[in-house]
Amino acid sequence: MNEITVLYSNTIAGDADAVVENIQSALDANINPEKILNEGMIAAMQEVGRLFEEGEYFVPEMLIAGRAMQAGLNLLRPHLLDSEVGKVGKVVIGTVQGDLHDIGKNLVGLMLEGAGFDVIDLGTDVTPDQFVEAAKENDAKLVGLSALLTTTMPNMEKTVDAFRAAGMADTVNIMVGGAPVTQEYTDKIGADGFGQDASRAVSVAKDLLSRFED
Numbered sequence: 001m002n003e004i005t006v007l008y009s010n011t012i013a014g015d016a017d018a019v020v021e022n023i024q025s026a027l028d029a030n031i032n033p034e035k036i037l038n039e040g041m042i043a044a045m046q047e048v049g050r051l052f053e054e055g056e057y058f059v060p061e062m063l064i065a066g067r068a069m070q071a072g073l074n075l076l077r078p079h080l081l082d083s084e085v086g087k088v089g090k091v092v093i094g095t096v097q098g099d100l101h102d103i104g105k106n107l108v109g110l111m112l113e114g115a116g117f118d119v120i121d122l123g124t125d126v127t128p129d130q131f132v133e134a135a136k137e138n139d140a141k142l143v144g145l146s147a148l149l150t151t152t153m154p155n156m157e158k159t160v161d162a163f164r165a166a167g168m169a170d171t172v173n174i175m176v177g178g179a180p181v182t183q184e185y186t187d188k189i190g191a192d193g194f195g196q197d198a199s200r201a202v203s204v205a206k207d208l209l210s211r212f213e214d
């Protein structure tokens with residue numbers, strides 16, 4: 001098997017050390033960094049998402065694969081920076097104010113990064129104004145809000161309202177997700193998309209970004 005095929009398999013398996021070795025071998029063999037990213041890691045994370053949706057992979061396996069991918073990206077990133085190769089777009093993510101849970105948010109971030117997004121992760125307990133400022137500073141067209149507690153879900157609505165108040169409702173799309181969040185709630189607060197789980201959040205994110213290209 002060639003370097004890309006082995007990298008693909010090791011990313012799916014979540015073997016971070018092997019992924020780093022595979023990427024270094026591929027670079028030493030003068031394989032294009034974009035090819036390494038797209039055919040080795042992004043394709044692997046798409047397969048991980050498929051396995052999750054079909055019930056063959058669960059959250060731990062997705063996290064392990066995502067961390068292996070992230071370890072590989074740390075090595076590959078300097079080779080991609082000059083041309084911003086593979087970047088689908090920028091997305092700001094965070095857990096809303098009052099909520100300190102981050103496993104779901106981290107998983108979504110890993111999957112988005114694995115899909116080629118430039119992810120700006122604000123962490124947990126993020127205020128509406130912090131989301132707005134981060135979107136402005138990074139010229140991000142997409143923002144992802146996470147909440148695990150029903151008591152913090154109202155802060156999703158406050159964040160959506162903050163983007164409206166800042167006059168950014170037409171220039172930034174907002175996707176929401178988390179265990180208690182539903183499509184009905186998404187519609188109620190006026191958010192643009194609902195990520196039912198980390199895998200589906202990627203397709204929702206791509207769809208929301210594509211609306212700015214139409």
